[in-house]
Amino acid sequence: MFGRETTPRQEQSYYSQRGPGRQPYEYDNRDEKPYYEGYNRTQPNAPAPSSNSRKHDSGRSSHLPPPSGRSGESSGYPGVSAGDPRYHDGFHGSHKATPRISSTQAARGYSSPNTNDYRDSAPQKPARQQLNREIESLQKGNKKLEEQVQKLENECGRLKNRVEAMQSAQDAQESRLGRQEQDDSVRQQFNNVFQPIKKWSTNFCNDASQPINMRGISPALTPLVQRVLPGLGSLEELPQFLPVGDKKRRKMFIRGWVALNVSFRILPGPNQQEIRSDLWLPKKEREAVRSLESAFILSSEKDSQSSYHEWRALTFALLDKSFPSTQDRNTIEALNDAVRKTLELIRPMASPKASLYELEGTLCEDIFVPAVELSQVLRRQRAHWYLRFPHMTAANVPLGDEYVEACSFQPDQMTDVDSPEDEDEPGQNHYLKAVDIIILPGLYKCGNNDGEQYEIESVVEKAQVSCTCI
Numbered sequence: 001m002f003g004r005e006t007t008p009r010q011e012q013s014y015y016s017q018r019g020p021g022r023q024p025y026e027y028d029n030r031d032e033k034p035y036y037e038g039y040n041r042t043q044p045n046a047p048a049p050s051s052n053s054r055k056h057d058s059g060r061s062s063h064l065p066p067p068s069g070r071s072g073e074s075s076g077y078p079g080v081s082a083g084d085p086r087y088h089d090g091f092h093g094s095h096k097a098t099p100r101i102s103s104t105q106a107a108r109g110y111s112s113p114n115t116n117d118y119r120d121s122a123p124q125k126p127a128r129q130q131l132n133r134e135i136e137s138l139q140k141g142n143k144k145l146e147e148q149v150q151k152l153e154n155e156c157g158r159l160k161n162r163v164e165a166m167q168s169a170q171d172a173q174e175s176r177l178g179r180q181e182q183d184d185s186v187r188q189q190f191n192n193v194f195q196p197i198k199k200w201s202t203n204f205c206n207d208a209s210q211p212i213n214m215r216g217i218s219p220a221l222t223p224l225v226q227r228v229l230p231g232l233g234s235l236e237e238l239p240q241f242l243p244v245g246d247k248k249r250r251k252m253f254i255r256g257w258v259a260l261n262v263s264f265r266i267l268p269g270p271n272q273q274e275i276r277s278d279l280w281l282p283k284k285e286r287e288a289v290r291s292l293e294s295a296f297i298l299s300s301e302k303d304s305q306s307s308y309h310e311w312r313a314l315t316f317a318l319l320d321k322s323f324p325s326t327q328d329r330n331t332i333e334a335l336n337d338a339v340r341k342t343l344e345l346i347r348p349m350a351s352p353k354a355s356l357y358e359l360e361g362t363l364c365e366d367i368f369v370p371a372v373e374l375s376q377v378l379r380r381q382r383a384h385w386y387l388r389f390p391h392m393t394a395a396n397v398p399l400g401d402e403y404v405e406a407c408s409f410q411p412d413q414m415t416d417v418d419s420p421e422d423e424d425e426p427g428q429n430h431y432l433k434a435v436d437i438i439i440l441p442g443l444y445k446c447g448n449n450d451g452e453q454y455e456i457e458s459v460v461e462k463a464q465v466s467c468t469c470i
Helices: 008-014 103-107 125-177 183-194 196-204 219-228 235-241 247-265 283-299 302-322 329-349 356-379
Strands: 384-388 395-399 402-406 414-416 433-440 442-446 457-461 463-469
Touching: 125 302, 183 196, 183 247, 183 356, 183 442, 183 457, 196 247, 196 356, 219 235, 219 247, 219 329, 219 433, 247 329, 247 356, 247 433, 283 302, 302 356, 329 356
Parallel strands: 414 463
Antiparallel strands: 384 442, 395 402, 433 463, 442 457
């Protein structure tokens, strides 16, 4: 079967059991060394056959025996008949060439893809069951996550619709009442009015070498001066409170005096019955609105605050559209009159080299005109915005075993400009400090942009004061 030089024993050895128990080929020629079949995967490094045993067919593969020339033998697979079952599931189930074994595969113990190795084909039932359980658990978890995602998407859609509805309502309200400002925006506009006062005061009082001449100053200004200097008894005591050479103290008083006049003459205050002049309106309209507003306030109940402020915001929003400019001739005349009244008291404190005409124009353009614009904004808000100078009255303050008369510092409404910020926090010994000079007013708010909660007052910007130790 294998050719002229083969024996039945060799043929039998070729059909021996494949796998670990396979036997090597045997030859009649005892001088030749036997060689192992190339398919023996358990001994991949078996020695190759000698050259004498292959001299009849030097071109054949070293791992196949020589053809026998038997009838019915497969030409592609010598020694195997076409009817032999091993023709299909023995060496190869197809008519492809025998795979070559690389050196890497031989070193790793190469195994044919069709080899029935129990180590590779043994069923792993417990591991497969565990894997199936994990897959099922992951699928359930994935389904739950998908349900949660869908639920969140639905909730997001509902919130988006609510936001759009609220925005539409706000847009409709602003088109009717005008822009309703947020707290930060109002605070910024407030600072734009009062921060320039510090620079103006420095230019106005750059020299404190001259005594204050009180001749010609009306005693009627005493209550207003006491709003800045709470400890002042009478106007004649002013030179003692602002002595020669104390430039810092004089500048702080000038800042407070200018801020008081801006607040008192132009901007809205806390008492709604003390209606301030809306200088941006022509005189006729201004007086008409003042009369109507006073009547409305006096006749309205406390529970109708929301209705009153709704009316006020709508009225001034309409007036603002009708009279948008602050450069009206009547407005400019009213502002110039307010500036002259402001300078009446502090003119003796001006530096000898200061240009009063130029400083007067700067005071009007940089401080009073922006204050009128701020008044326009505050009056058309549904929330009740107002400025307030702390109204201080001297009281007996305990100091050891004695009591002294002083204006107590209120940390919830004031900021001491001469002390670190952490000392203004609640819990400190503020009763040991007395308010000496009030520099800037506080900014307050009642209610909100929705026309509600007018009974709640909040401090948006604290008043600035200078204190002394008791």
